Amino acid sequence: MGSLRLHLWSILGTVAIYLLTLWVDERLFLHSGFPRFVEWIYLPTGIRLLSTLLLGMDGAIGLLVAALLVDFFHYFPHDPVRAIAGAIISSVGPYGVYRLALERYGLKASLANLTARRLLVLAFAVAFTNATLHHIWFALTGSTSNLLQSYSMMFGGDLLGALILLYIVKGLLTLLPARPGHTRMTDGMFRVRLALDSAYNNQLRLRA
Numbered sequence: 001m002g003s004l005r006l007h008l009w010s011i012l013g014t015v016a017i018y019l020l021t022l023w024v025d026e027r028l029f030l031h032s033g034f035p036r037f038v039e040w041i042y043l044p045t046g047i048r049l050l051s052t053l054l055l056g057m058d059g060a061i062g063l064l065v066a067a068l069l070v071d072f073f074h075y076f077p078h079d080p081v082r083a084i085a086g087a088i089i090s091s092v093g094p095y096g097v098y099r100l101a102l103e104r105y106g107l108k109a110s111l112a113n114l115t116a117r118r119l120l121v122l123a124f125a126v127a128f129t130n131a132t133l134h135h136i137w138f139a140l141t142g143s144t145s146n147l148l149q150s151y152s153m154m155f156g157g158d159l160l161g162a163l164i165l166l167y168i169v170k171g172l173l174t175l176l177p178a179r180p181g182h183t184r185m186t187d188g189m190f191r192v193r194l195a196l197d198s199a200y201n202n203q204l205r206l207r208a
Contacts, residue, residue, distance in 0.1 A: 005049025005057050014051045014062025015069070021047050022070060025161070048090065048154045052098040053107075053114070060095035065092055085137055087120040093129040097122055123166060127158035 025043040051059030067090040071083035101107045105118055131154040135147060 010055050010058035010064040011065065012046075014059050015054060015066040016052070017057060018044055018047050018066040019070070021165070026180065040157045041164065042154075042157040042161035043165050045126060045130065045162040046169070047093040047098070048121070048130075049122060050165075050169065053122070055188070056098065060091050060098075064088065064091035082141075086134070089133045089137065090130065093133050094126050097125045097129055100125070105116065114197055119166060120163075123162040124159060127155050127162060130158050131155035157173045165173060199202070 022054065028043075029041045042084045048063055052061075054128055055062070061166045063087060068083065071086050072080070075084070076083040101114075101118070101122055105113065107114060131151055134154060138144065138150070157170070164171035
């Protein structure tokens with residue numbers, strides 16, 4: 001029961017942080033002059049990346065729940081098919097990048113071997129995957145007007161948003177002391193993941 005509670009809190013935490021980041025993003029960039037769902041700077045992309053890296057499947061489930069809420073009640077309240085498709089793409093893409101990182105980089109559960117360069121590559125991959133999957137969906141449903149421009153805007157917005165958020169997180173993590181031979185960013189993420197792993201493991205031991 002305790003382990004289930006931790007998984008639930010991980011999912012709900014992802015939902016809350018995603019919605020908060022989206023709210024901040026819209027307060028800052030909604031009036032940029034571009035369509036509301038394809039913004040030049042889209043901060044939640046960074047949350048998509050970090051939540052899957054830190055929480056794996058729990059993060060992906062949280063992203064799916066958050067995206068369903070946003071799509072059904074904010075972006076596409078009168079288009080359930082588009083809402084569901086968009087939510088699935090928004091969660092499956094980042095999780096796919098996370099799984100690829102596990103295979104390509106031999107990513108450790110603690111994220112201790114996640115370098116700054118690899119994190120930038122993953123940010124690029126998440127932006128590319130999200131924009132590509134969305135525009136494949138657009139093409140399949142006949143929404144081909146200004147497809148190249150829309151793709152460029154979505155990819156650029158996702159990439160910029162992810163990078164900005166990662167640098168914000170990096171700034172916050174500078175408050176944590178770095179171990180010798182580690183950057184503050186990877187060391188800080190290591191501490192976060194270590195705390196989560198410890199909580200899960202403690203609950204599993206209690207159940208045993």
